[in-house]
Amino acid sequence: MFGCNEFQVMATFELYRRSSIGMCLTETLDEMVSNGTLSPELAIQVLVQFDKSMTEALETQVKSKVSIKGHLHTYRFCDNVWTFILQRATFKNDECPEQVGRVKIVACDSKLLTQ
Amino acid sequence: MARNVSSVYIHVVDDVISKVRDEFINFGVGENVLTELQTLWEMKMMQCGAISGAIERPPPAQKPSGPITPVHDLNVPYEGPAEEYETPTAEMLFPPTPLQTPIQTPLPGTDQSMYNIPTGPSDYAPSPITDIRNGVDLKAGRPSPYMQPPSPWTSQRPLGVDVNVAYEEGRDEVDRGASDQPMTQDFFTISSGKRKRDDYASQLTSGGYMPQQDGSGDVMIEFLLPEYQPKEVQKSMTGRDRETAVKILSKKETEAAPVLPQQDGVNDEYDDLFHFQGNEDYNTPAEHVELRAATPAVGTPKPAKNEAAEDDEPPLNEDDDDDEDLDDLENGEEELNTQHLVLAQFDKVTRTKSRWKCILKDGIMHLNGRDILFNKATGEFEF
Numbered sequence: 001m002f003g004c005n006e007f008q009v010m011a012t013f014e015l016y017r018r019s020s021i022g023m024c025l026t027e028t029l030d031e032m033v034s035n036g037t038l039s040p041e042l043a044i045q046v047l048v049q050f051d052k053s054m055t056e057a058l059e060t061q062v063k064s065k066v067s068i069k070g071h072l073h074t075y076r077f078c079d080n081v082w083t084f085i086l087q088r089a090t091f092k093n094d095e096c097p098e099q100v101g102r103v104k105i106v107a108c109d110s111k112l113l114t115q
Numbered sequence: 116m117a118r119n120v121s122s123v124y125i126h127v128v129d130d131v132i133s134k135v136r137d138e139f140i141n142f143g144v145g146e147n148v149l150t151e152l153q154t155l156w157e158m159k160m161m162q163c164g165a166i167s168g169a170i171e172r173p174p175p176a177q178k179p180s181g182p183i184t185p186v187h188d189l190n191v192p193y194e195g196p197a198e199e200y201e202t203p204t205a206e207m208l209f210p211p212t213p214l215q216t217p218i219q220t221p222l223p224g225t226d227q228s229m230y231n232i233p234t235g236p237s238d239y240a241p242s243p244i245t246d247i248r249n250g251v252d253l254k255a256g257r258p259s260p261y262m263q264p265p266s267p268w269t270s271q272r273p274l275g276v277d278v279n280v281a282y283e284e285g286r287d288e289v290d291r292g293a294s295d296q297p298m299t300q301d302f303f304t305i306s307s308g309k310r311k312r313d314d315y316a317s318q319l320t321s322g323g324y325m326p327q328q329d330g331s332g333d334v335m336i337e338f339l340l341p342e343y344q345p346k347e348v349q350k351s352m353t354g355r356d357r358e359t360a361v362k363i364l365s366k367k368e369t370e371a372a373p374v375l376p377q378q379d380g381v382n383d384e385y386d387d388l389f390h391f392q393g394n395e396d397y398n399t400p401a402e403h404v405e406l407r408a409a410t411p412a413v414g415t416p417k418p419a420k421n422e423a424a425e426d427d428e429p430p431l432n433e434d435d436d437d438d439e440d441l442d443d444l445e446n447g448e449e450e451l452n453t454q455h456l457v458l459a460q461f462d463k464v465t466r467t468k469s470r471w472k473c474i475l476k477d478g479i480m481h482l483n484g485r486d487i488l489f490n491k492a493t494g495e496f497e498f
Contacts, residue, residue: 015458019479020486021124024159025131028152037148045138046131046152053130058477058488061123066480066489068457072471072496082461082473086496089455091482093489098482103455105494107475110460 012051013108015081016058025050055113066093070103080109120486121166128156165486456481459492469498 016022029046032038070089075082084105091098118126132153139149160166459478464471475492 013460016479018456019458020163020165020481021127021160021479024163024165025156027159028155031155032148032152037151038144039142042135042138042142042144046135049131049134049138050127053127053134054479055477057123057127057130058479058490061118061126062477062488062490064487064489066478066487066492068475068492068494068496070494070496072498075471075498077464082464084471084473084494084496091480091487093487098487100455100482103457103482105457105459105475107457107459107461107464107473107478110462110476113460 011112012048013055013113014047014051015106015108016051016054017047018106019054022050022054064093066091068092068105073102080112082107120488123488124160124166124486128153128160164484454481455483457492459489466498471496471498 017026025047029038029043033040033043068086068089068091070086072084073087074085077083082105084107086103086105087101089100089103091100132149136146136149139146157166457475457478457480459475462474462476464473466472471494473494473496475494476490478489478492480487480489
């Protein structure tokens with residue numbers, strides 16, 4: 001088994017688990033583990049695969065560009081993760097701009113994935 | 116190759132499911148569990164609005180890899196129909212739009228042994244899409260009711276687990292209820308010897324009374340315990356009537372409490388009993404919202420001003436900014452996804468004086484209740 005592709009250890013960004021799709025998956029897996037349908041190990045495997053699939057999908061299937069402007073209320077850089085809290089932010093893409101009073105931006109270092 | 120958010124999500128779901136299939140097999144977990152996972156996942160996504168009601172599978176023409184849907188690994192020939200088969204379950208729970216999904220090309224080399232999914236009419240909801248998919252599925256060689264009005268579905272259980280119907284009925288609840296029943300019953304028939312861990316219970320013979328040791332009644336019970344013969348408690352019925360038991364006991368003791376006093380929460384005696392010194396006051400009602408709303412960067416639980424903690428150190432002034440953040444909080448709901456959130460990777464973050472610039476990539480944004488994806492983002496913030 002060792003040496004097969006499946007067992008390559010690769011870092012994944014877990015941050016996408018906090019998105020809607022990620023939370024739905026996490027909740028689903030939690031329920032299935034709670035009622036014994038799924039083992040925790042397998043659930044973790046699913047989440048890791050989600051990390052990879054989601055990252056890849058964002059790279060390959062999304063082509064839009066967005067510009068963000070706003071007042072920076074808080075910034076933090078810890079463990080290679082930037083966290084910004086913006087206020088009165090505007091997000092512009094090809095469609096209509098979105099405005100929010102407060103938004104949190106969490107960003108991991110893209111260089112950590114590329115090897 | 117721009118795709119809308121829903122289709123990207125569907126692609127991710129498909130990709131994940133197909134790639135974990137091997138793991139599931141290695142673990143000896145059945146295909147029905149995988150199906151259930153996918154169904155539940157898609158259903159939750161529809162509920163939270165992450166994907167639209169009609170699940171659109173991408174037409175094969177757009178994809179480069181092979182005759183089968185590109186998301187599926189070619190070395191597992193069964194994936195296409197398996198997933199087509201599954202998604203209708205999720206769709207069924209929401210009014211399906213009369214969307215005619217392009218038909219997947221039939222799979223070559225159907226391997227019956229791998230999947231125990233009987234083909235043909237299933238118990239899945241009537242939807243044109245279901246019909247199409249079932250029609251396309253050549254495994255059982257059934258005639259294809261292309262875009263016909265749905266045939267009457269019976270509640271069959273093709274997967275061994277009726278994910279569909281069961282889920283509507285709250286399968287989880289059913290299962291849990293089923294599994295809980297024997298446990299509760301066991302308790303009632305267990306002799307007192309088995310309840311050694313339960314001091315209170317050990318004093319009782321098993322008269323069917325299962326005192327609750329936690330929750331709102333615990334303080335009361337502990338109070339009364341030394342003063343009462345077990346017999347008296349035993350007289351009071353079953354575990355369900357714990358409150359009644361407490362009432363009876365309290366009546367006898369105080370002879371004055373017509374109302375069952377609340378023992379927990381804001382008005383409990385916890386502090387009085389134990390003379391708390393610390394900042395335990397996190398859970399006063401006024402602060403619940405704050406705790407949920409605050410982000411780690413700026414929010415800290417607000418200890419009550421009269422707590423002793425600040426006497427030992429110079430005031431930390433933690434509260435200075437809290438209100439400011441709360442005022443700006445949109446919506447104010449406690450829901451997980453309501454907070455506007457951007458999850459991305461950064462390529463570069465720079466600052467000149469108070470002007471910050473950043474370049475982000477591959478992000479998921481949740482703004483104003485909807486998801487937006489981006490491949491690249493530039494940010495300019497004024498600090």
